[in-house]
Structure formats: structure tokens, C-alpha cells
Amino acid sequence: MAGRRQFDEKQALEQVLDVFWRQGYGATSMADLASATGVQRGSLYHAYRDKEALFLRVFQDYESAFLADAAARLAQPDLRQALLDFFDFTIESITLGTPARGCLSTRTATDTRAATEPIQAALRGMLDGLEAVLTRRLSEDDATGRLTVPPVEAARVLVTATRGNVVIESVYEDPDRLRAAARTLVDMIVRPV
Secondary structure (H helix, E strand, O other), X not given: OOOOOXXXXXHHHHHHHHHHHHHXXXXXXXXXXXXXXXXXXXXXXXHHOOHHHHHHHHHHHHHXXXXXXXXXXXXXXXXXXXXXXXXXXXXXXXXXXOOOOOOHHHHHHOOHHHOOHHHHHHHHHHXXXXXXXXXXXXXOHHHOOOEOOOHHHXXXXXXXXXXXXXXXXXXXXXXXXXXXXXXXXXXXXXXXX
């Protein structure tokens, strides 16, 4: 049947995401992706056109899952605890694996071989999405009057801190250090009850 995938697409995309996450965009070749998935390069090219299109496809899934998980962590009814849960989630995400896998979006943002406009637009979209998730939570009734800065500004600072955590984790490999810094930042942004 024309157009039908001859491989388990969901499984293949998960494997592709793992390769990009471990190796980075620039260091990954279509041969690497074919090897990891067991799908011939020609089939990958036919299904996804090129490496960039394949990356954008798996990054879209990654972004959707990441933003949904972040929103779930922020659903905690206590604002301070919601933000601490959010930071726990982001710290857990970058410290999984041996060695720790780091952050796909930050790794990609700092990869000069990933500096194409479509990839940069995808990265901006993900960070804007994360900022929007945080802004929504920081704009809820229970946050009114508790923030030391407007919700949008607080959200931008929090997003920036998550990216900085990636760098600090790669240097110190100490999740407790990241959690302590997150508590301090949350205490600076959220007034006590």
C-alpha cells in the first residue's frame, strides 16, 4: 500500500529522539538514526525528507510531552509548592541516565550545526510555550498578591533559570545544588502567606 510505513513509527521516533538527545543534533547522522531504529536510511529519507525534518518531528513530540508534564507539576494548589514541583520536574528531566542526559532544547540551542531558522523557531516555540504555561499558573487567583514581580516577568525568570540549571548541572553534577537554588529563586518571587 503506497504511503504506508513499513516500520513501527512510534518506536522509531522514540529511538530517534534518544539519539538526538544523547549525541546532539550536529553530531548525529542519518546513518546513526538508521542504525538506532533498524530502519534503512532510504526509508527514513522517504518518510521524513532529511535529518532536520526528522529532528523537527521528534522535537514536536518532545515539546508537547514536556509542556504537559510541566503543567501537571504546576497544578499543585499551593503556589510555592507548585513552583518547587516544577523545578523538581525540570531537574529530574536533565539528570536522568548515566551519564545524565542533560536538556535536549539547551543542547540544541548551543549546537552551532543546529542554527537553522526552522530549528531556532522550534526552540523559541518551546520556550515560549513553557513561559505561557508558567504565566497561566502565576496568573491564577491564588498567585494574586503573592508575586514580587508581574506574572510574565516571573515566568521569564523561571524559564531562564531552568536553562541555567542545565549548565550548572553539567559542571557540578549535583541536583541538590540545583534544588537549593530553585528554592531561593522561588522565595524571591513568591511572598510568604
